[in-house]
Amino acid sequence: MTLVTDRIIATYLLSRPAAEAARAARLVAIEQTVEVPESLITPDIESRVVGKVLSVDAVGPELHRARISYDAALSGFELPRLLNLVYGNVSIQNGIRLVDLEIPESFLARFKGPNFGIGGLRRLLKVHGRPLLATALKPNGASTEEFERLAGDFARGGGDLLKDDQNLCDADLAAFAERVRRVQAAVSEANAKTGRNALYCPILCGPADELEARVAAVLGAGCAGVLAPPFLLGLDTVRMLAAKHGLLVMAHPSFTGTFFSDRSHGMTPGLLLGTLFRLAGCDVSIFPNPGGRFGFTKEECADLSARLTGPLGCLAPSFPAPAGGMTFENLPEMARDYGTDSVFLVGGGLLAHSKSVYDGTRAFLDSIEGLVR
């Protein structure tokens, strides 16, 4: 009996010469599915379970592209097993880079995706036709009074999205709840004056057994969502909390970087911070823009942006949020690179721009509006 099943197709770049490429692809297909010596693979297991090498093509003398298809059932139609299936064990080997995933509708249909996405977040903010402006509460160590002032100035100045710096660390859950309440109150007060609806996303990070209580504090304060670091909390933990509570999720890339630093191994930023974060329900994916303190290339960021905004089953598109050492001078280039449907996340560059955060926010917004006119 042959069952027709859905397949997940993974594309890897293998740093192997022509003489070894086909064998290397076969070894990936075995490693990721049955993990036994070839001699123990029966014809039945071979046909039902082992990954199938669809093609191996030369990209360069020492580089080959291998497409391998896996029975989608081996993923359990869930994220932790998908990660294991396409990159679990081979992550510990070398020269195997995952560059694409084709995910069947049977898998995608189990996922709720971003609760808001680009359209939903725009409706919430009532901002259309221009990139969004976001900033962060910094620096870590400032007082709640200073954060209230910063939040209020940013919201009064016309800013859209305010988030905690991902390194903010309150003394405990009660201190977190109190700070979030006060910052959100400052944003709400500014919104009442402007008639706008600037949003505040506090950091969601902490012990696994405290995350529900932190989400309750955030929602209790009237915030729409959180800044969540999926690789600190677990990618599927973020998906679960977002789906359960209808959260707006801005995703932070903390602790993901070893997937990108070695271009012959790991994953592309687009696949991890784009496809996988969107699958986990992230409405906004923050990533380092080229030219700042981090090393992503323009091509990598364009691919990431395309994966966040392009088709992915019925999942809503997510906002790309380039960040990381951006300044006023970068705005025209960012507008060219990312277009209207993007979030410009400017932290220190906005704080340092003018005498006041209000003035800085106004200046950045004027520039952004000028760029899309």
Place this chain on the structure above:
Amino acid sequence: MTLVTDRIIATYLLSRPAAEAARAARLVAIEQTVEVPESLITPDIESRVVGKVLSVDAVGPELHRARISYDAALSGFELPRLLNLVYGNVSIQNGIRLVDLEIPESFLARFKGPNFGIGGLRRLLKVHGRPLLATALKPNGASTEEFERLAGDFARGGGDLLKDDQNLCDADLAAFAERVRRVQAAVSEANAKTGRNALYCPILCGPADELEARVAAVLGAGCAGVLAPPFLLGLDTVRMLAAKHGLLVMAHPSFTGTFFSDRSHGMTPGLLLGTLFRLAGCDVSIFPNPGGRFGFTKEECADLSARLTGPLGCLAPSFPAPAGGMTFENLPEMARDYGTDSVFLVGGGLLAHSKSVYDGTRAFLDSIEGLVR
């Protein structure tokens, strides 16, 4: 007012020449704590929050060792924030490898550590004075009848620890519970005959909202614990479940490998699979032995083993479990390298060794007992 606080000291290897090393160390200290331009750091924030560069020493012409101390309060005394503090943002940069962590007692004291550890697991098994023998239920795709037979043969042959292959994927939670029940029954039946107490650890992997139900199924079947992949589930999710349910945890390194593949970036295997997994309560840490299908060196494995078994506050020591393509011929070398307090995890090599798994297990155990006599 100056508060005396505990410090976490992180040691990084920076791939930078002498002229840039001190500045690079300072930038790490800023990036990991306040993430703002130098001009925005007030003297107060500098003294209270910014990481302090303790030393920068040349290791080679293009390589420097930097020790940076962080206020332990910035870690929230919890794992997700510890990861963020010592390696969150700099993971996205290049040539910054985290090679050591000195963690103060104030942090360690919040952690329960392994529920069993080396001593507790030996008492449970009633096996002393020799390395433990472990194997995996494979290959993925075999029937439950075949797994029952494999489990029974291994336990009757004198094997100690049986685990699911980490890629096993049952159709759903009910199928998982049924398979676990049947395999544990086969092990229990064998134990009743031998008078021994071989243990079975099923895979704990699945959607975040299903993990509690899976743990309940495992404990309900009479198993002592699980095989858990911390980087698929979230490191602190594993800690939380282990602590809450008193689980025996065998940790699988799936999806961790990008931290190790580029030796100029990431972390050492010892720090991640040793120190951090032990902090998360893993009783056994599985890692690829040199000479198999993966690229860890002997020195890296020795460091990993030392971090699992050496002092770490009041935390119980954990078993190193070298694995990954090991065969009968490797046993003497493994015994030399890891000594008595180790778990030899042999999967395909044991299955392929003899006509029956019973005979194979007996042969491996005879060899292990001979090596420590």
